Amino acid sequence: MRNALPLVLILTVALPGMVSGDAAAVKDRARSGSFDSTGEVRCAQEIGQSLGACSAAVARTDGSAAIVVTFANGFARTLLFSDGEFLRGNATMSGAGTDTDWQLSHGIYHVRVDDQRYEIPDALIIGD
Numbered sequence: 001m002r003n004a005l006p007l008v009l010i011l012t013v014a015l016p017g018m019v020s021g022d023a024a025a026v027k028d029r030a031r032s033g034s035f036d037s038t039g040e041v042r043c044a045q046e047i048g049q050s051l052g053a054c055s056a057a058v059a060r061t062d063g064s065a066a067i068v069v070t071f072a073n074g075f076a077r078t079l080l081f082s083d084g085e086f087l088r089g090n091a092t093m094s095g096a097g098t099d100t101d102w103q104l105s106h107g108i109y110h111v112r113v114d115d116q117r118y119e120i121p122d123a124l125i126i127g128d
Contacts, residue, residue: 022064023082029059030066042119065125089113
């Protein structure tokens with residue numbers, strides 16, 4: 001009689017804040033400065049501040065994008081998107097990047113991360 005081996009089933013569950021392989025790849029590309037496009041987005045760094053212009057650079061893969069937005073004072077935050085949804089902002093000295101809110105309206109992503117606000121055209125995330 002042979003010994004029966006137990007059957008092991010492994011499930012993978014995506015938890016909030018986790019990133020998929022494509023999202024992790026674009027995050028790494030953005031970190032290394034390998035961008036597909038650059039431009040400007042509207043942004044505000046402080047609560048109550050009017051939206052102004054920030055530089056933006058984006059790294060993309062199929063379905064995912066990492067956008068590095070840089071304010072006039074040099075503060076930069078990476079915003080991560082996957083499958084048309086905003087996932088999170090990177091942690092910075094000014095915040096963890098997990099206090100977020102977002103919506104897509106008329107082709108513009110309205111994103112809040114900690115105290116910063118961003119308006120990002122979906123064309124920048126999706127590309128041509």
